[in-house]
Amino acid sequence: MPAAQKEAFQRKFDKVNSIIERHGGKVSNLIAILQEIQSEYRYLPEEVLTYVATALGIPPATVYGVATFYAQFSLKPKGKYVIKVCDGTACHVRGSEKLRYVIREKLGLDESKDTTDDLKFTVETVSCIGACGLAPVVMVNDRDVYGQLTPEALSIVLDQLIAKEKTSDAGGDGPAGHGTAGNKSPASNAAGNDVTRGDATRDSAARDGREEGGRR
Numbered sequence: 185m186p187a188a189q190k191e192a193f194q195r196k197f198d199k200v201n202s203i204i205e206r207h208g209g210k211v212s213n214l215i216a217i218l219q220e221i222q223s224e225y226r227y228l229p230e231e232v233l234t235y236v237a238t239a240l241g242i243p244p245a246t247v248y249g250v251a252t253f254y255a256q257f258s259l260k261p262k263g264k265y266v267i268k269v270c271d272g273t274a275c276h277v278r279g280s281e282k283l284r285y286v287i288r289e290k291l292g293l294d295e296s297k298d299t300t301d302d303l304k305f306t307v308e309t310v311s312c313i314g315a316c317g318l319a320p321v322v323m324v325n326d327r328d329v330y331g332q333l334t335p336e337a338l339s340i341v342l343d344q345l346i347a348k349e350k351t352s353d354a355g356g357d358g359p360a361g362h363g364t365a366g367n368k369s370p371a372s373n374a375a376g377n378d379v380t381r382g383d384a385t386r387d388s389a390a391r392d393g394r395e396e397g398g399r400r
């Protein structure tokens with residue numbers, strides 16, 4: 185193994201070790217440990233799961249069992265922005281399928297590929313997220329909710345996220361994604377530019393007799 189790779193590998197386990205220590209090295213804290221590891225890496229690498237099992241003194245199958253049982257855990261790398269498109273009943277009848285199409289078109293994804301090659305974006309379809317009054321709804325990073333979205337409004341939101349990432353890559357201020365807490369979030373930027381209350385979204389609001397709404 186090349187030295188740089190070995191060093192990166194060691195660093196990875198250093199982080200895992202500190203997470204395990206923070207949870208007292210207790211098997212009863214396994215879910216919390218896995219949550220924190222996923223927050224750190226955006227997914228649960230296989231070798232890390234094996235390492236956790238060894239560190240906690242339990243069979244790897246136990247750790248894998250927990251990691252695969254709960255939908256919150258992913259064994260595949262995810263993008264910096266995880267875009268969840270709600271396809272619950274309310275969102276489905278109000279056009280969630282079109283929103284999924286816009287996202288996949290814009291990000292170059294398809295049904296067999298849900299994460300961009302640069303690991304910037306992942307798109308997921310979820311069931312009701314409890315904001316049916318704002319249907320159709322898209323949520324970014326389990327935090328920023330965009331409601332009453334039309335394909336046009338969503339396209340603008342995506343353009344802003346993509347532009348933010350380009351600025352971030354060029355050395356400018358990055359958005360508040362995983363591990364970048366404290367920076368301005370893409371959603372607050374979008375709201376500041378009135379994206380989710382643009383014409384297309386207002387049309388949607390008018391349809392429902394609601395002029396207020398959008399992201400919350």
Ligand code: FES
Nearest residue numbers: 270272275312315
């Ligand atoms: S169906 Fe989408 S938020 Fe409830």
